[in-house]
Amino acid sequence: MRHEYFIDPVIREQLTTISRDEFWRQYNHHMLDAVGIQGDLDPLVEEIGRRFAGIDMVYQCPDATRRTLAELMAKGYHLGMITNREDLGRFCAQIDEIGLRSYFDWLVAAGEVGVSKPDPAIFHLALKRAGVPADQALYVGDNYWADVIGAERAGLRAVLLDPHHLFPEAGCPVLDRIEDLPGLISRDLLTWLA
Numbered sequence: 001m002r003h004e005y006f007i008d009p010v011i012r013e014q015l016t017t018i019s020r021d022e023f024w025r026q027y028n029h030h031m032l033d034a035v036g037i038q039g040d041l042d043p044l045v046e047e048i049g050r051r052f053a054g055i056d057m058v059y060q061c062p063d064a065t066r067r068t069l070a071e072l073m074a075k076g077y078h079l080g081m082i083t084n085r086e087d088l089g090r091f092c093a094q095i096d097e098i099g100l101r102s103y104f105d106w107l108v109a110a111g112e113v114g115v116s117k118p119d120p121a122i123f124h125l126a127l128k129r130a131g132v133p134a135d136q137a138l139y140v141g142d143n144y145w146a147d148v149i150g151a152e153r154a155g156l157r158a159v160l161l162d163p164h165h166l167f168p169e170a171g172c173p174v175l176d177r178i179e180d181l182p183g184l185i186s187r188d189l190l191t192w193l194a
Contacts, residue, residue: 004145024049061098064179069103071182078105082126084146086111106130117143118150127154140181144170159184
């Protein structure tokens with residue numbers, strides 16, 4: 001439900017007209033409703049907001065992800081990132097903080113280009129920035145609806161990282177672990193590019 005919430009077109013439209021605080025109130029209400037909590041949800045929504053307001057978010061990157069990115073770079077792959085984040089500067093600061101920026105040749109953020117996943121336009125913009133046609137690119141994401149559906153609509157082949165098996169409907173290669181990506185690429189690359 002969390003993944004679906006962020007790509008719902010009605011909700012995406014509302015994001016342009018509501019404050020950040022109101023967005024999180026609506027999100028928390030949606031999540032409480034999704035797990036079946038009934039009754040007056042407003043007091044719970046406010047309490048969740050208060051508790052999260054006091055949390056300092058700490059971003060980190062698992063070592064397996066760093067090793068995988070380094071391995072792909074060493075094999076000569078050019079890596080980029082597409083995010084639905086609105087604030088590119090803040091996002092760049094976060095990936096700098098966890099030491100990921102050096103792995104990526106380019107970044108595309110929804111807030112920078114005015115369109116977000118799953119709209120194929122953001123993938124087309126990323127392909128242009130990467131300087132490659134869709135049939136020579138592979139997109140890896142963790143949200144079936146935003147990442148896989150969007151990438152496929154833009155003509156890219158997609159791989160879903162789904163360690164918790166949240167998306168049984170996925171009709172693309174699915175990985176439980178990011179470190180399996182180089183093996184999948186080596187094994188299936190010729191078939192994918194044929």
